[in-house]
Amino acid sequence: MVxxxxxxxxxxxxxxxxxxxxxxxxxxxxxxxxxxxMLNAANLALVALGQRxxxxxxxxxxxFVMCVAAAEVAVGLAIIVAIFRLRRxxxxxxxxxxxx
Amino acid sequence: xxxxxxxxxxxxxxxxxxxLLVRRNPIxxxxxxxxxxxxxxxxxxxxxxxFLAAVQVIVYAGxxxxxxxxAIMVLIPGKEETGPDPLxxxxxxxxxxxxxxxxxxxxxxxxxxxxxPAKPPxxxxxxxxxxxxxxxxxxxxxxxxxxxxxxxVGVMALTKRRA
Numbered sequence: 001m002v003x004x005x006x007x008x009x010x011x012x013x014x015x016x017x018x019x020x021x022x023x024x025x026x027x028x029x030x031x032x033x034x035x036x037x038m039l040n041a042a043n044l045a046l047v048a049l050g051q052r053x054x055x056x057x058x059x060x061x062x063x064f065v066m067c068v069a070a071a072e073v074a075v076g077l078a079i080i081v082a083i084f085r086l087r088r089x090x091x092x093x094x095x096x097x098x099x100x
Numbered sequence: 101x102x103x104x105x106x107x108x109x110x111x112x113x114x115x116x117x118x119x120l121l122v123r124r125n126p127i128x129x130x131x132x133x134x135x136x137x138x139x140x141x142x143x144x145x146x147x148x149x150x151f152l153a154a155v156q157v158i159v160y161a162g163x164x165x166x167x168x169x170x171a172i173m174v175l176i177p178g179k180e181e182t183g184p185d186p187l188x189x190x191x192x193x194x195x196x197x198x199x200x201x202x203x204x205x206x207x208x209x210x211x212x213x214x215x216x217p218a219k220p221p222x223x224x225x226x227x228x229x230x231x232x233x234x235x236x237x238x239x240x241x242x243x244x245x246x247x248x249x250x251x252x253v254g255v256m257a258l259t260k261r262r263a
Contacts, residue, residue: 002106005214007147010110012205014136016198017117023194029126029172033133036164037117040140047149052214056228059149060237063229066159067244071251073164077171078258084175093187 007048014041026091028080032073039069105146113139130168137161151226 014037021034043062050058083095112135119132141156233241 002102002146003214005209006106006110007143008209008214009206010113010143012202012209013114014117016202016205017114017121019201020194020198021117021121023198024121024191027126029168029175030120030129033120033126033129033168036133036160037120037136040137040160043152044140044143047144047147047152051147051149056232057236059152059229060232062149062152063155063233064237064240064244066155067248070159070164071247073167074251074255075258077167078255081171081174082258 004048004052011041011045109139134165151229
């Protein structure tokens with residue numbers, strides 16, 4: 001059996017790569033995908049630590065994280081589409097004001 | 101055997117994450133993301149979280165990935181990340197900052213989380229998750245439905261074309 005610390009280490013690496021993606025990319029779609037990467041890394045750590053402590057609470061929490069991620073992606077992509085209709089361009093560096 | 105499975109899956113997960121970061125075309129990024137989500141589902145299976153593996157494939161690799169591909173098809177981006185980088189100095193700083201974050205995570209996780217013997221693995225699997233979802237976490241579970249409803253209404257309000 002692989003020790004749970006390996007899973008948590010993998011999740012730390014994946015989370016850092018998600019942070020890197022959010023920081024270095026300019027396309028809001030890719031930034032969104034990097035956020036999904038981070039959420040998945042957190043889910044992996046939750047499941048691994050839940051297994052280690054012998055409870056199902058971690059898995060229940062992951063279920064809620066997935067629901068929130070689904071809602072977040074739907075709303076976020078709708079916002080990106082709305083911004084694209086307004087600006088005809090997609091680059092987060094140019095979207096520095098909240099006013100349309 | 102389980103070590104071999106883990107390391108193959110870990111290499112796939114990290115490799116697809118690197119692919120997501122370095123490919124300029126967002127549709128390639130979306131496909132790499134699907135690979136990543138699939139490997140996470142397989143890692144859930146190796147952790148004996150069968151229910152979450154199934155939900156991961158249905159919700160993430162199914163619904164969310166399709167949503168991303170739809171958005172990419174609607175927007176047709178891909179040429180936005182060309183041209184001079186207005187924040188080049190800040191972007192050069194990201195790699196040391198993220199390395200620092202990784203070191204901090206390793207220090208925090210290594211400082212006592214994994215001391216002491218592990219508990220015996222759980223029995224029950226999906227049944228145990230369902231039991232805890234519908235008893236202990238019943239209220240958050242119901243709130244989730246409201247959250248999803250709000251998301252549906254919000255998306256419709258956001259994407260409605262004004263006359």
